Amino acid sequence: MRAAAEAAASSLDPARLHAVLIKTASGDRAAHHRVLSLYPASSSVRLLLRHLPFPPTHVSWTAALSSLSRSRSPPSSVFLLLRLILRSSPPLLLSDGAVSAALKSLSVSISVSVSLRLALPLHSLALKLAIARLPFSGSALVSLYAKSRLPSHALKAFDDIPHPDPACFAAAIVALAQNRRPAPALALFASMRARGVRSTMYAVSAALRAAADLAALDLSRCAHAHALVVGLDADLFVATALLDAYGKAGLVADARRLLDALLGAANLVTWNAMLAAHAQQGDLDAALGVFGEMRERDLAPDDLTFLAILTACSNAGAADAAEEWIKLMESRYGVAPGLAHYTCLVGSLARVGRLGDAERVALAMPFAPDAAVWRTLLSGSIIHRRADIAESSGRRLLELDPHDDSAYVMLANVCSATGRMDEVAKLWTAMRDRGVKKEGGRSWVEVRGAVHVFVANERRHARTSEIYAKLEELMREVKKLGYEEEDAGLRHHSERLAMAFAVLSGAAPKGKELRVVKNLRICGDCHELFKYVSRVIEREIVVRDVNRYHRFQNGSCTCRDYW
């Protein structure tokens, strides 16, 4: 009977489920519970309260709760059901499973604050009943806090679980990866494996997302090998995360190989990741080629598909194409452009110097411009030296995001270039008064699987003195080749420290590639310096910029640069 229930379950047809239920022997509780959890919410509750051929156990209640969360019922009905359990006679205890199902149903709530407000009583109840530290409720709590963008709360909930199972680890790794804490996420993944906890596709794909965020190629390769060994490589989520990781690390060919290996099992997410890989490289033709393949397979493109295409336009410097695609996506494919799409269009126009058009789009689009829009416009105006637009967009950016340290710096530079030193002083004062600190750029390198992060002018790394000495030594060498000493303030930029460390630790043999990852734009002086350094060390230096790759080789750079 269980098999019949499963078959009906896969069709998710209430009529079929009902038919199964009528034929089910009253003693077959398992089948009843399975049907209970698959029924739509209202039928499930009715079944539970009236027609169950045996007194409901806590398993029955849990199954009904799971049905509520599956049908995205409002939290009020979840709480109603919980109350009924607590008042049931003979008394039933809330089970780990019931609380976890209830917690899950909260995450579909309208907003983070609402779901958090509802989660608190549930959390305290779970604590009183000593359930919060059991693996199911524990992982649900971790996940709920993760979705509420509270990674430290999530981690606290995880640390409280005395015997975390594979799912608890997965939830915690996801919590860190989703909340932009890639290094701790990878560390937790490593400690999970060290503790002998089985890795699952959930944990592996989340770890891969973290590796992708760092563009950490070695780590992605390790995760790939791990997935092969434990037999998770065929999982679509793992494969997609891996493809994305390779794409973000710039290995488009490897990404493509994964896509081809999936033999048509790839879904929209996978294809979008492939598209994004080409987009990041600014390879519009390749991106459009992939889009064509998606169309041949009758995959309906979504908003992210077009975001990738527009990103490709922007990175390829194809502003006309971007204007064309934002119209086409709606008129031909029925996907309405959102704020992110317009931001991309503004960025495309700004980058090629069409700043007037960019500003007009920002003001005329059907969304109120957010900080990202003004930021992209500001950076375009800086590249094309348009002080007027730089100033207006910079001011608007500061209104929306008074904590954006780069905005103060860029704006102050513009004012200083136009000789308005009083404005410069005002900006520094405003920055200090609002407690905004200029954040050093961050760069990192991966050496034998470990990620080393560097911040400009900081001396936190254990081998700092050696690194600074190595950098000095390289600076002396490049000066012999004719490199001119620049402003001393740029001397210890994060990418230089990362590069010096990579050289110091022998990250790659001569003639091979040295990979420095940086998430912000590499500055003009460092760009120039790296050309010389690549000659001195006879290695190719690869720097991942915010949206393109710089390949320095024998004193030249193969990427198109806009400096």
Next chain:
DNA sequence: ATAGGGTTAG
């Protein structure tokens, strides 16, 4: 036997 965990962009 029941319940919890996942990918893509910014």
